[in-house]
Amino acid sequence: MKNSQYLKQYVQMHPDNKMAWYLLGKEYKKSGQEGKANYCFNRAGGVFEAFEQSKVPSDMLREYEEGLLRTARERERRTGRVRRLLLLVSLLLLIMMPAAAKAPGNGSIQQAVGPESLPNTIPAALSEGSSKREKAGGSSADTLLFTAREAGGASSGRDLAELLGSGDGKVPSLTAVLGMQRSGRWLLWKERLPVEYTMEPKDNGKATIQSYDAAACACKPPAAGELADRGAEWQQRQEQLATLWSALSSYRAAKGRLPESLDELTGNFPGNWLAGTTPLMERAFAPLKAEAERKGEHAADQGAASDRTAPDGDSGAASGTTPSAGEGGAEMPFLSRPLAILVDKQKHRLAVTSGGIVIRSYEVGLGGNRTPEGNFVITDKVVNPNGHDNGEFGSRGMQLSDTNYAIHGTNEPESVGKDESLGCIRMRRSDIEELFDLVPKGTKVQIAEGGLLPDVALVSKTPFSLKAAGNQTNPRKQYHWLN
Structure with missing residues (x-):
């Protein structure tokens, strides 16, 4: 449950991160806490549907989760150092303070309420509408969008998680992701970057992910053809x-x-x-x-x-x-x-x-x-x-x-x-x-x-x-x- 502690701290600091809520829900589900898991899945919105229904490489979630955990652990270490310093200052002040002095307030402690303090019940059904692609006017599937990310299995998975996480799990249109090779600290904008994968929205709110990297998907991908052009x-x-x-x-x-x-x-x-x-x-x-x-x-x-x-x-x-x-x-x-x-x-x-x-x-x-x-x-x-x-x-x-x-x-x-x-x-x-x-x-x-x-x-x-x-x-x- 150590991972769930760090993830809980992360979502408290970043409540809009849909991927973090989804990963926290996975941790609760593994430990048998279904109520808390469902609460987190509800907060994850469309990311839950996207990752539960799509064929996504398992190392993608692991890579993204490790990044969140590293961030949370580093914050905890920094917080610990600050707390120790404040405790030392407080002790010094107590030593110097007159005996009759009394701190203001009633001495009660208020604690932020997060998923850990929730009852093991399902607070609300997963909203079906939140995972559906909104349509205004014509179909957004008619528009082809492009972006570029670092090429490679784990990093591509992490970037895919970020793309879906920032969009509440919804893909606005057919999106093609081009892959840039890394050389040391740099990403290389080579001529005719290869197509890494595409994400295509469906009417039911799910996203179909098609890899164009045979090594990454262990499959025979379709020819990029016109998409590469x-x-x-x-x-x-x-x-x-x-x-x-x-x-x-x-x-x-x-x-x-x-x-x-x-x-x-x-x-x-x-x-x-x-x-x-x-x-x-x-x-x-x-x-x-x-x-x-x-x-x-x-x-x-x-x-x-x-x-x-x-x-x-x-x-x-x-x-x-x-x-x-x-x-x-x-x-x-x-x-x-x-x-x-x-x-x-x-x-x-x-x-x-x-x-x-x-x-x-x-x-x-x-x-x-x-x-x-x-x-x-x-x-x-x-x-x-x-x-x-x-x-x-x-x-x-x-x-x-x-x-x-x-x-x-x-x-x-x-x-x-x-x-x-x-x-x-x-x-x-x-x-x-x-x-x-x-x-x-x-x-x-x-x-x-x-x-x-x-x-x-x-x-x-x-x-x-x-x-x-x-x-x-x-x-x-x-x-x-x-x-």
Whole structure:
């Protein structure tokens, strides 16, 4: 019953966690306390129906329960230390207190009432309606939603539990979950992420879970086919939304307000926060701006002040967590943390990240000890910084803060991967041109000696590209970067 004690403490602290109530009910049921078990199952709502009726891997519940227990045990240890400290302080006060002093109150103790104090009776029948999918207008099954999580058996099960637990056990629509591989602290946003599983709602409120991983389900799954193609399209849309979302964040950080229109982000140099646009970005500007305003002054740059080298351990918290729709409607960015650039000097690698997710990773040329370490911001984004596209700085350049260092192209592509520059970061032409379009002006850059990034290349066969807007050359200035 030790586990039930910890779980009871957890649900008292987190009464809205449906999965925790369900797991506590399972503990009570194992010990023969049917009344308390049914009370917990009732509080679990649709999660009870989803997990009792669906074919869910057993290790999924075990993984999720272990996580809750670890959290509860750690809280108990912290609470114990605080109680011991308070007891010591109380003893000291009693020693110093005059004998006639009396504490106020009647000395009675009130205890919070939880499942442990409930009678062994069923307080209420499980609500059938709570587990049924609500329908407003047309059928939600017509909409295909996508999200991405860490790939792998136990973690996929944990993430599935979180998805259902946060939604009261109800799946709003057919949802496809794409799998990201983990490399150390990072999740990898590879091109054409594989489909891990789908969740499909039924009219009776149950969810059908279809695995597409033969190893995980010990079965022969159906071919992903068109589903995988639509997943790849979703990834491309999410990259466009991430670029626009980050531009909103950078613009507000510099100007103290959000832009009035997309034109304010795509002007002539130096107003080229974005290198260009896409039809999706044009449609998404108004809803994304409204979302940023709704969330408040710091919504668009959530986590921007956090340590870029310490990504979130949880795949959902790494960036977005909510499945997002495909065509139509206001699609919110899954990659909801502002884009950032990390440069690992030891590995000669530059990566674009969002929270704990690596979106791109390129090989770069550096200058060894001449390449500075620290934190910078992209201040200038310049097309043809030498006045032509085949100069020493290549076809694109991005200045790092108020310094003579930049990330730029090169007319010596054989130097990429080596320490031959005078301190700048050199990139191949195709890579710098994709990076130039992908990250907005104002993007934060961190350069460190090593230990930042996995030694893996992440490039796309279909490079990220925007339709150029405005004049992004700067003929009025001759750049003297330390090439």
